[in-house]
Amino acid sequence: MGSSDTKNFCPALVGSMSQGAAGNPTVAMVEAAFRHHDLPWRYVNMEVAPEDLATAVAGAKAMGFQGFNLSMPHKVTVIPLLDGLGDSARVIGAVNCVVRRGDRLIGENTDGKGFLESLTEVVPPAGKEIVLFGAGGAARAVAVELALAGAKKITIVNRSRARGEELVGVLRGQTSAAAEFIEWTGDYAVPATADVVINGTSIGLYDGGARVPVKRESLRPGLVAADVVFSPPDTAFLREAKGRGCTCIDGLGMLVNQGVIGVRHWTGVSPDVPAMRRALAEALGVSIG
Numbered sequence: 554m555g556s557s558d559t560k561n562f563c564p565a566l567v568g569s570m571s572q573g574a575a576g577n578p579t580v581a582m583v584e585a586a587f588r589h590h591d592l593p594w595r596y597v598n599m600e601v602a603p604e605d606l607a608t609a610v611a612g613a614k615a616m617g618f619q620g621f622n623l624s625m626p627h628k629v630t631v632i633p634l635l636d637g638l639g640d641s642a643r644v645i646g647a648v649n650c651v652v653r654r655g656d657r658l659i660g661e662n663t664d665g666k667g668f669l670e671s672l673t674e675v676v677p678p679a680g681k682e683i684v685l686f687g688a689g690g691a692a693r694a695v696a697v698e699l700a701l702a703g704a705k706k707i708t709i710v711n712r713s714r715a716r717g718e719e720l721v722g723v724l725r726g727q728t729s730a731a732a733e734f735i736e737w738t739g740d741y742a743v744p745a746t747a748d749v750v751i752n753g754t755s756i757g758l759y760d761g762g763a764r765v766p767v768k769r770e771s772l773r774p775g776l777v778a779a780d781v782v783f784s785p786p787d788t789a790f791l792r793e794a795k796g797r798g799c800t801c802i803d804g805l806g807m808l809v810n811q812g813v814i815g816v817r818h819w820t821g822v823s824p825d826v827p828a829m830r831r832a833l834a835e836a837l838g839v840s841i842g
């Protein structure tokens with residue numbers, strides 16, 4: 554900690570509200586950024602039950618929190634407790650990052666934006682055809698950001714029809730991207746016209762051997778393959794895609810970038826990305842290669 558740690562002062566506060574908060578790797582990552590830039594800020598990991606969320610948000614506001622992240626199960630239920638929403642959070646219908654602007658608490662969604670920053674380093678999505686497996690919270694955030702960033706077409710491939718069709722309805726109704734739903738039965742063949750394929754499901758989370766049902770031969774050089782799963786970052790999906798010559802993007806980048814965007818929102822400082830990625834990998838106990 555910097556010199557400010559030894560003084561008697563009130564740090565600027567941010568943090569995270571979730572249920573099952575223990576072990577949240579974001580704490581180490583954000584605190585590493587504060588240390589790296591000698592910022593007198595603290596990121597507090599807070600266990601909050603659903604029935605206490607309203608009191609917790611009011612308490613954070615009263616205590617001068619500059620913002621906070623929300624994780625399971627608060628990303629949707631927090632919305633009526635806030636004073637406003639950012640554009641993509643409104644379309645996504647979920648908030649994972651609250652930012653204090655004056656006296657107002659504004660809800661943003663940085664999950665999809667974090668993914669977008671990772672992808673854009675490799676291929677900007679404007680005008681691209683994208684295949685996205687999944688229609689849960691992460692996939693929804695990713696799909697909306699890709700559409701708002703100008704993706705030409707997004708194909709949602711999901712096991713449950715209801716969730717998949719709902720997401721396609723959001724994309725068609727609230728963005729200018731073309732969108733189509735494919736029900737996921739058996740191995741999916743990625744069309745030759747696709748530029749990017751993304752695993753936005755939880756397949757592979759904490760299971761490096763779990764297989765995403767995709768036709769191996771449809772993964773080809775020139776295709777960008779990305780995964781939202783961050784632990785382990787070298788998922789079976791990405792290993793297979795890499796073996797087939799695809800350019801690969803792991804889920805650690807998305808997680809780091811959403812933290813980077815949060816720090817930027819709260820402090821106005823653009824934090825050091827490698828320092829945050831190192832701290833995150835250490836907290837997760839994974840290798841960053």
Ligand code: NDP
Nearest residue numbers: 687688689690691712713716754755758781783804807808
């Ligand atoms: P949800 O529970 O909201 O959605 C899960 C999705 O995975 C659904 O589309 C579900 O399909 C699908 N799915 C799960 N198991 C299977 C299976 N066996 N076969 C086919 N489809 C399956 O979870 P989230 O969207 O919140 O999280 C998804 C992943 O994203 C997690 O691994 C999470 O850790 C990761 N994540 C990563 C972030 C990052 O920064 N890297 C940020 C946020 C999340 P169905 O609708 O049919 O049930």
